[in-house]
Amino acid sequence: MLIDLARTSAAVAASPAxxxxxxxxxxxxxxxxxxxxxxxxAYLSGELPQRxxxxxxxxxQDIPEPRQVATATLCQIDGLLSRIKARxxxxxxxxxxxxVGELFRSVTRQEQSxxxxxxxxxxxxxxxxxxxxxxxxxxxDVPAAEVRRALTLRGWLPAVGAAALTGGVAALRDFHLExxxxxxxxxxxxxxxxxxxxxxxxxxAALEWKIDGIRVQAHRSGTExxxxxxxxxxxxAQVPELVEAVLALPVDDIVLDGEVIALRPDGRPEPFQxxxxxxxxxxxxxRLRETTPLSVFFFDALRVGGAxxxxxxxxxxxxxxxxxxxxxxxxxRLVTADPEEGMTFFAQVLRRGHEGVVAKSPTTPYxxxxxxxxxxxxxxxxxxxxxxxxxxxxxxxxxGKLSNLHLGxxxxxxxxxxxxxKTFKGLTDELLAWQTERFLAMADGPSDEWVVRVRPEMVVExxxxxxxxxxxxxxxxxxxxxxxxxxxxxxxxEDADTVDSVRELLL
DNA sequence: TTCCGACAGTGGGGTCGCAAT
DNA sequence: ATTGCGACCCCACTATCGGAA
Numbered sequence: 001m002l003i004d005l006a007r008t009s010a011a012v013a014a015s016p017a018x019x020x021x022x023x024x025x026x027x028x029x030x031x032x033x034x035x036x037x038x039x040x041x042a043y044l045s046g047e048l049p050q051r052x053x054x055x056x057x058x059x060x061q062d063i064p065e066p067r068q069v070a071t072a073t074l075c076q077i078d079g080l081l082s083r084i085k086a087r088x089x090x091x092x093x094x095x096x097x098x099x100v101g102e103l104f105r106s107v108t109r110q111e112q113s114x115x116x117x118x119x120x121x122x123x124x125x126x127x128x129x130x131x132x133x134x135x136x137x138x139x140x141d142v143p144a145a146e147v148r149r150a151l152t153l154r155g156w157l158p159a160v161g162a163a164a165l166t167g168g169v170a171a172l173r174d175f176h177l178e179x180x181x182x183x184x185x186x187x188x189x190x191x192x193x194x195x196x197x198x199x200x201x202x203x204x205a206a207l208e209w210k211i212d213g214i215r216v217q218a219h220r221s222g223t224e225x226x227x228x229x230x231x232x233x234x235x236x237a238q239v240p241e242l243v244e245a246v247l248a249l250p251v252d253d254i255v256l257d258g259e260v261i262a263l264r265p266d267g268r269p270e271p272f273q274x275x276x277x278x279x280x281x282x283x284x285x286x287r288l289r290e291t292t293p294l295s296v297f298f299f300d301a302l303r304v305g306g307a308x309x310x311x312x313x314x315x316x317x318x319x320x321x322x323x324x325x326x327x328x329x330x331x332x333r334l335v336t337a338d339p340e341e342g343m344t345f346f347a348q349v350l351r352r353g354h355e356g357v358v359a360k361s362p363t364t365p366y367x368x369x370x371x372x373x374x375x376x377x378x379x380x381x382x383x384x385x386x387x388x389x390x391x392x393x394x395x396x397x398x399x400g401k402l403s404n405l406h407l408g409x410x411x412x413x414x415x416x417x418x419x420x421x422k423t424f425k426g427l428t429d430e431l432l433a434w435q436t437e438r439f440l441a442m443a444d445g446p447s448d449e450w451v452v453r454v455r456p457e458m459v460v461e462x463x464x465x466x467x468x469x470x471x472x473x474x475x476x477x478x479x480x481x482x483x484x485x486x487x488x489x490x491x492x493x494e495d496a497d498t499v500d501s502v503r504e505l506l507l
Numbered sequence: 508t509t510c511c512g513a514c515a516g517t518g519g520g521g522t523c524g525c526a527a528t
Numbered sequence: 529a530t531t532g533c534g535a536c537c538c539c540a541c542t543a544t545c546g547g548a549a
Contacts, residue, residue: 016544016545017545017546018514018544018545018546019545019546052534052535052536054525054533054534054535055534056533056534056535057533057534058532058533058534059533059534088525088526089525089526090526090527091526091527092525092526093525093526093527093533094527122516122517123515124515124516125515126514126515126516126544127514127515128514128515128516129514129515130513130514130515131514131515190540212538213537213538214537214538215537215538229536229537230536230537230538231535231536231537233535233536233537272521272537272538273520273521273522273538275537275538276521276522276523276536276537276538277521277522277523279522279537280522280523280524280536280537281522281523281524282523282524283523283524370513371512371513371514373512394517394518395516395517395518396516396517396518397516397517397543398516398517398518403517403518404517404518404519421519421520422518422519422520423518423519423540424517424518424519424541425517425518425519425539425540425541425542426540426541426542427541427542428542428543429542429543463540465539465540468520468521469521470520470521471521472520472521473520478519478520478521479519479520480519480520480521480538480539481519481520481538481539481540482519482520482540483519483540483541484541
């Protein structure tokens with residue numbers, strides 16, 4: 001029953017202790033029917049078996065009154081969500097809205113609350129994937145490592161969890177790396193500079209170009225090629241250059257990890273926006289590849305010639321990569337234990353216009369789907385002193401606190417401030433409390449339900465990765481990945497950085 | 508007893524496709 | 529032709545729990 005999940009979710013949200021959350025989830029899983037296990041695991045880890053159904057925050061406004069008695073089963077809900085997803089074409093928005101209304105009319109208030117959070121993509125119960133893996137392990141009475149291993153190879157926890165509940169360890173061992181079925185890619189931690197990254201790895205490190213493009217996982221079985229993104233979406237049709245490159249390799253059973261990027265004729269990278277536009281365009285690919293060709297840089301091999309390499313150390317996987325893929329398709333790499341040499345390599349990468357480096361431990365296996373300690377990325381960081389123009393009320397654990405800051409640079413000609421973007425990052429609870437009080441006292445001008453405008457007096461030091469062209473902001477530029485470093489009460493607005501100094505970074 | 512790895516949460520800018528206006 | 533929504537590309541950072549040291 002849906003009500004069982006709603007109650008479990010509420011209990012999970014109410015217990016701060018992770019072990020207690022795991023206990024609640026495992027208890028539910030231990031009494032779920034086999035044919036509904038997959039749905040239950042998906043919902044309670046914040047996912048839908050349909051993945052996306054075309055319903056977002058807007059469609060979830062104006063929810064009808066609930067009913068009094070809970071009767072909905074998981075299969076009924078799942079069926080309705082599939083019908084919603086299937087609605088496409090003219091009239092589909094109204095049809096979806098109607099079906100969403102039907103869905104919410106058929107459940108109680110507590111179930112509505114659960115479904116709202118689930119469909120809105122914000123479960124807010126302090127448990128998603130990571131906690132659910134532990135809960136599955138406990139409910140199925142199998143080691144969590146076995147669940148994680150199967151998940152690595154299958155990429156979809158509801159399927160793995162359902163198998164564990166019905167078939168135990170034996171069923172989990174049946175999962176293998178399958179060519180054509182994507183594996184959750186390994187992610188990197190970060191460090192402020194190359195020596196720090198190398199120290200994290202224990203000295204010896206393989207440094208590779210960090211390319212500012214789109215992560216790709218390329219599968220080939222015979223002459224069949226499939227290309228997947230970080231979230232395991234299939235983008236094969238959008239990247240014909242990559243398909244041809246993989247088809248030209250001498251091995252026909254292979255899984256590679258890499259990055260695609262649009263390069264200019266001189267070999268320097270286009271801005272990320274250009275690559276993103278090219279890769280997400282589904283029409284006119286033939287013409288686009290003439291004007292904006294894609295290049296690929298592979299940096300890992302998960303399978304070569306029928307052999308799974310996930311558990312091998314990085315150095316051996318890279319050897320396999322080098323022996324199968326031509327050098328011009330591989331991210332340049334330097335193995336060194338010398339921080340000085342590492343810094344030189346970093347400087348060279350930046351001079352060529354690329355984003356930074358990823359330092360890798362030569363000994364670590366491929367930690368699929370995890371932010372493994374074996375990979376550490378390093379990027380340069382810019383900072384500016386900007387002026388707070390407004391602040392937005394936060395959500396969730398930031399409810400009642402002014403959170404998201406509107407940032408402006410000084411325009412020396414007009415004396416006005418030009419907005420360059422927003423940030424909510426880098427703020428501690430203490431800082432959130434302080435700025436809420438402070439900005440309410442500084443409030444000025446028209447404020448609405450979400451935004452409190454303030455007198456442009458408070459200077460804040462902001463770190464960011466770069467400046468990009470913006471179709472949205474008045475100065476035509478915006479900061480990428482802005483985050484607060486600290487407030488500068490010692491500075492006045494007149495001391496803040498100007499739009500001219502920001503524009504210089506746009507080059 | 509302290510340290511630190513892993514997770515969840517809180518949102519950022521930009522782009523596309525599609526349906527509605 | 530334009531606008532709004534949903535989905536997805538890139539992402540940083542803090543708080544917290546609980547096992548490791």
